[in-house]
Amino acid sequence: MTLDVAQLCAQLIRFDTTNRGGGDSAGEREAAEHVATVLSDSGVQPTLLEPAPRRTNVLARIPGTDPTLPAVLVQAHLDVVPADPAEWSFDPFGGEIRDGFVHGRGAVDMKDMAAMTLAVVHRWHTEGRRPRRDVVLAFVADEEDLGACGAHWLVEHHARHFAGVQAAISESGAFSYDVDGVRLYPIGTAERGTSHMKLTATGRAGHGSRRNPDNPVTALVTTLARIAAHQHPVVLTPTVEAFLVGAGKALGVEVDLDDVDATIARLGPAAKLVENTVRCSTTPTVLNAGYKVNVIPGTATAQLDVRTLPGTVDEVLATIDSLLAPGVTRELINHQAPVEAPVDTPWFTAMAEALRDEDPSAVIVPYCLGGGTDAKAFSRLGIHSYGFSPLLLPTEGYDYRAMAHGIDERVPVDGLEFGARVLDRFLTS
Structure with a gap:
């Protein structure tokens, strides 16, 4: 029996992992332990690492069927920015599923990607499938501050976990963006x-x-x-x-x-x-x-x-x-420093093909993120990082770009299901 991606997302939202910056954090430990449990139930052995109390990172590697291929990293952060309940129309850490959406802080930044990844891994386990190449997983702390307890710390102290990784995927890319009936899917290939x-x-x-x-x-x-x-x-x-x-x-x-x-x-x-x-x-x-x-x-x-x-x-x-x-x-x-990954690669081509397999009308374009992600940390290991967190979004009444760090953050359930299918296609291709 496969795990429901919307339920996984809602469960992660219910863990308050607020990161106020400057070391003031609720901590990621409970959310990380939940991720580790789901991975264990999916036949994957997780490793939990804490550079400071309650600042927990989860790492795992799923062996591929062809060990000669370079590995791919899927990385997602578990911390979220603060949310003032007085400003919201629902509990930001309630993880409600209603009206076709999963509601709560982190729904799009970026517990959605964490949930989609877990859903795919569990599906592989229940269906007896394996990816072609090694898939390295990193569910990290502290992205919403400086990464000193998360990706940057892992790169500095646990780089061996990322041996053989050539490319990485993470947040801020591959979401549908409707422009007068044309559906663009911008894949992040650079960051300022x-x-x-x-x-x-x-x-x-x-x-x-x-x-x-x-x-x-x-x-x-x-x-x-x-x-x-x-x-x-x-x-x-x-x-x-x-x-x-x-x-x-x-x-x-x-x-x-x-x-x-x-x-x-x-x-x-x-x-x-x-x-x-x-x-x-x-x-x-x-x-x-x-x-x-x-x-x-x-x-x-x-x-x-x-x-x-x-x-x-x-x-x-x-x-x-x-x-x-x-x-x-x-x-x-x-x-x-700014980072930029090449567009003319098999990685980008495979991402585009996975999107088109689920949405034949998709128009794929590379784009540059105005802000930044943990790609800056993993690029220090020579890993090409891409913003690839696929979502099919409503064309009306929903402003995706206002969701991250915004009030009443939510993500569409059918968008999560679409994203999990795209991720499965990409990671097994």
Whole structure:
């Protein structure tokens, strides 16, 4: 008897694995132990690893029928971002299944992928099937912060578990995206890099009523205004260029790679899939200064969420330096380089074929993620990582891109069932 993928997803949602960042986490242990139990019941031997109390990771390897083939990694994180029940119309950790949806925090980010993977593995066990190649599984902690208790820690301390892995699949890709009746399925082949930054303005403290040309608050807000107003140049990575060409052809839109902004404007709703990835971005997000209205402080600080495209990191840092006002310095507080996997590979082809087998009208395009995932960790092992968490989504009344980290997060049951079938086809092909 196979396990129901919607029930698996609901069960995982009921474990509160909230990660508030900075080490403040409910922990993944109970969810990880549940995953380990499902794997054991599916004939797979799990390994549980904890770098810190309750920060639990689950690893496993399913041997393939042909040991000469390179292995594939399926990785999913078990932690979720916070959810304030007062803002939701249902219990974010209730895991309700109703109205054709599984409801709760993590439904699309990304306990859905974890559930689909478990459903496929259990199906193999009940039907006596095995994949052609080794399938390595990683259900990890701490993706919603820095990965220090999850993927990055595993890569640094337990890399042997990933021996022979050539490619990996995970979140943020292969979901259906309807544009005027055309169903695009963007597969993630690249991610912008993350360079979170702290700016510090140092000046002369004093009384708020007196003239002070060395006011650090003024220097800081001047710097932030310059940074916010700066428009970074267009950078066409291979992934983004392939998306523009492929989506443009499918939608009957003129594509002019010399005028990317105009091309994006012609894409209609599909513009949302690419508009944030043709440029780097430097976004002020946190401000700290002063403690009393009549006191000029000696220092003021801010934080920037900086996202970079492949080959642009040095240029972006130099640009930020040129925009700093006198007395303002910068420091990196988190740096993860951008990553890009090749499109012209058997891996990408197999993903596309698995999608088309379930949806013959599917239009497959590569795309670049504006944010980031644990792909940045596994890429350090030379693993090509793809955003491939397949879902067939409703065309009306459901905004998938608003679900992750949003209020009233939910995922369609038939979408999960579709995704499990696609995953099965891909992993056994």
